[in-house]
């Protein structure tokens with residue numbers, strides 16, 4: 001009998017993207033989250049908070065000894081130099097980050113980041129020893145034109161470094177029209193896109209692609225987390241608004257209890 005290869009078990013990640021929200025006082029959300037996680041010993045996923053860069057050292061300290069990792073929302077591709085206002089991956093690592101989000105649709109849209117730029121940032125993350133969370137997602141117009149899979153495959157091809165592995169790289173699928181709108185794709189649509197992403201990852205990276213985490217992002221809330229996180233090839237969530245309050249974020253994490 002031919003041996004059938006089983007898909008590897010992938011540990012999920014629930015990541016919070018605070019975007020441009022949070023002040024020093026927000027550290028109480030991290031200590032609150034750490035307390036909730038400590039109380040519930042059965043949480044089967046990794047947990048990450050990505051605050052504005054100014055808060056990384058403070059939140060890293062606040063999260064010390066807990067299950068909460070700290071990450072950043074963007075990085076520059078270079079190590080250092082004359083790039084006013086930018087922060088390198090090495091600096092983020094030095095500040096306490098262990099992950100960095102690259103290619104978020106808000107950066108692709110507001111800062112004209114191309115796939116090549118996103119790829120250079122992901123390579124910088126790897127160079128610095130950070131895990132890169134590479135975001136892809138179609139706009140509403142692209143979805144209406146039934147171009148979703150074509151767009152996603154193109155973004156993956158252009159944005160992922162050639163030597164990406166399951167340890168260094170995470171893909172986040174965030175349909176642009178679902179971000180901050182309260183609208184989400186159906187579980188069937190999420191399954192279709194995540195299956196296509198998995199197929200593209202396996203084709204390009206083999207076993208590493210089979211083990212790479214694929215997060216879903218866009219209006220994830222405690223009320224829809226169980227359904228969305230239960231979809232095949234969904235290995236966690238990238239959460240915006242609902243990650244700002246410890247109780248809400250824990251409500252989403254609870255999908256993995």
Ligand SMILES: O=C(CO)COP(=O)(O)O
Nearest residue numbers: 017179180218219240241
């Ligand atoms: O953009 C997002 C996370 O990166 C999703 O944001 P919301 O969860 O607020 O829709």
